[in-house]
Amino acid sequence: MKKRIAIILMICMTLAIFTGCQEAGSKKQFVTIVTGGTGGTYYPVGTIFTTLWNEKLGEKVQASVQSSGGSVENLNMLKDGEAQLGIAMANLTLFAYNGEERFKDNKFEDVRFITALWPDVTQFVVTEKSGINSIGDIKGKTFSVGSAGSGTEYSTKLILETIGGLKFEDLNAEYLGYSEASSAIQNGQVDGMNAEGGLPTSAVSEITASKTKVKILEFSDSDYEKLHSVAPYYGQFTVPKGLYTGIDKDVKTVGVKSTLICHANLSEELVYELTKTIYENYESIVGSHKALEFMGLDQAIKGLPPVPLHPGAVKYYKEKGIEIPEYLLP
Structure with missing residues (x-):
């Protein structure tokens, strides 16, 4: 009888210790x-x-x-x-x-x-051969607007409408992540992309270092004023020259804090x-x-x-x- 009680006590103590360890670990x-x-x-x-x-x-x-x-x-x-x-x-x-x-x-x-x-800086990267020199020129082009449901998609829509007077229906919108869009540009499948992010953005570094000739569109003071009037959370920022391969002058753009x-x-x-x-x-x-x-x-x-x-x-x-x-x- 005593032996059985001793065994029961040992089991109870073991369970207590195990439970205690679990509680400690759960912290x-x-x-x-x-x-x-x-x-x-x-x-x-x-x-x-x-x-x-x-x-x-x-x-x-x-x-x-x-x-x-x-x-x-x-x-x-x-x-x-x-x-x-x-x-x-x-x-x-x-x-x-x-x-x-x-x-x-x-x-x-x-x-x-x-x-x-950091500021999420808007970077409209387009190929030199696309003929895109302004936001309005994106009309009719194949352009990556960002992943579906992303902040980039929202911003691209707002910028195209406010500055370029364009809707997604006015272009061939592709919903790609940054790495996918960079590859698609290099493969000649799309004409450009919006890559919003902290500087430098790795996908932009990748494409500017590739054999594909690209540029980053500049946002004029007038462009900024139009955008700021409807979205006051936007600020003006600069992509500094030399940050990316081949970008040899400062590029004025816009952005929002992340x-x-x-x-x-x-x-x-x-x-x-x-x-x-x-x-x-x-x-x-x-x-x-x-x-x-x-x-x-x-x-x-x-x-x-x-x-x-x-x-x-x-x-x-x-x-x-x-x-x-x-x-x-x-």
């Missing part, structure tokens, strides 16, 4: 960041962030990166609980939060900003640690991608439209003495 949080196509800027930077988080927060956090169709898909994945973090254009995040534009029937009030990143976003249900402690880890280790990652040069603690909330910051990000920024406007507070 590690698994997060996925959704980004964009592998030929853009979002995916490589998302990889840089997850590598950093795993290195510095490995006992608490296991982060993974996932490619996607871009901003719109990322916002939908966060809303549906398929990911916890994402990179998205600031304007599309605002539309999702307010239930406007393409999010009219898909409002996402639980989206939160963590930090501003942002790191998350779902409101993430814990304050987790988002605080993720935010802190990026900025406390900024010097060690800034050389990993040129787009990161446009970041910095002094730029962390600049250019953000009125969508709340996550409380964890707010906590870190207040610690660093950053004054946060009322419209960004949760």
Whole structure:
């Protein structure tokens, strides 16, 4: 009898220890960041962030990166609980939060900003032989407008309509990711592409270094004023000469800030640690991608439209003495 009781006690203790280990292990949080196509800027930077988080927060956090169709898909994945973090254009995040534009029937009030990143610069890359010298010249041409459902597709549509007076029906629109579009241009299948991203964008670097002669269309001050009048979140930016092979003069263009976003249900402690880890280790990652040069603690909330910051990000920024406007507070 005593032997049987002893065995039962041993089993109970073993179960208790096993359960305790499970509870301890469950404290590690698994997060996925959704980004964009592998030929853009979002995916490589998302990889840089997850590598950093795993290195510095490995006992608490296991982060993974996932490619996607871009901003719109990322916002939908966060809303549906398929990911916890994402990179998205600031304007599309605002539309999702307010239930406007393409999010009219898909409002996402639980989206939160963590930090501003870099400007997503609009780059209309066209072949020299296409005869395209302005936005209006794209009429009747085969042009990659971005992946279906992406922020690039939305921006291309807006720019073509506002500056060129064109609809997608006025051209042969192809819905390709950046790497696919670059290959299609080199193969003579399309005349050009819009590649929005941080500078440099890898797909643009690839095509400018190829045998295919291309150029980047310039946006005049008048073009910018037209666009800004209907989409005030756009700013003016420059693709500097020498950034890409064969681009030997500065090219004036436009762009929108990209942002790191998350779902409101993430814990304050987790988002605080993720935010802190990026900025406390900024010097060690800034050389990993040129787009990161446009970041910095002094730029962390600049250019953000009125969508709340996550409380964890707010906590870190207040610690660093950053004054946060009322419209960004949760």
